[in-house]
Amino acid sequence: MGEIAGDVNWIAVVIGAVVSFLLGWLWYSPMLFGPKWAEGVGVEMGKANEMPVGAMVSQIVGLLLLSWFVGVTAAADALFTVILGTIAFAVLAYSGGMFRKNSTYARLTDAGYWIGSVIVMIIVQGIL
Template identity: 65%
Template sequence: MAELIQGVSWAGVISGAIGAFLLGWLWYSPKLFGPKWAEGVGVQMGDANEMPKAAMFFQLLGLFLVSWLVGVTAVSDALLTIILAVVGFSVMGYAGGLFRKNSAYARGVDAGYWVASVVVMVICQGIF
């Protein structure tokens, strides 16, 4: 259990999770990939008053956990492990999009977000 907390940069973990969350806000916004992504997954984009609060909470929780994983791999000099994990999770997410019959564009946007999020997390670990 100690390997999960000992030496982990909590500033890096928290800033990585928040940075990745903010990246997602921009990534899926009308300014970037949002409208075409929403069309590809069969949802309608709403305004800020219609934000799915539960989904956003679990997104932030999940990002925190992944950022923590990045922190643990950074401490143990195993950052290549996180690359393997991100590739694996991105492929699984892509496969899930295929099952849901999401468009190729939407699947690519989702996979790209995961890769970009982990890059943010790794950078935050390097800074803090």
Template identity: 60%
Template sequence: MAELFQGVSWIGVFSGTIAAFLLGWLWYSPKLFGTKWADGVGVSMGSADEMPKAAMMFQILGLFLVSWLVGVTAVSNALLTIILAVVAFSVMGYAGGLFRKNSAYARGVDAGYWVASVVVMVVFQGIF
């Protein structure tokens, strides 16, 4: 159990979480991929007042856990493990999008976000 906490850069974990969340905000905004992604998953883009608060809270929690995983693998000099995990989770997410009949564009946007967010988390672990 100690390997989950010992030597982890918590500043890197928290800053990586925040940076990945902000990346998601931009990634899924109309400025980048949001509009076409929303069409591909069958949802409509709402206003800031209509933000799904529960979904956002779980997104932050999930990003924190992934950022923590990045921190643990960095301490263990096992960053290739996180690359394997990102590829595995991206493929599983892509498969989930196929089951939900999301468009190929939407599946690609989701997979791309996971890869980009973990790259951001790895960078923040390297900085801190």
């Protein structure tokens, strides 16, 4: 159990998750990929006051867990593990989009977000 909590930089874990969450807000916003992504997954873009609270809470919990994973591998000096896990996760997310018949654009947008989030988390671990 010590290897998953011992030398982890918890400040970097939390900051990495929060910055990745903010990246998602920008990534899926009308300023970047949001409208075309929404069309590709068959949903309507909502208003700011219609945010899906359950989805947002799940997203932040998932990002905290992912950032913790990055922190554990950083503490163990195992960057390749993070890279391998990120590529595997992005490919699985892409394939899930194929099963749901999401557009190629939407699948690439989702995969790009996950890769971007992990890059942010790795940078935060390196800085802090």
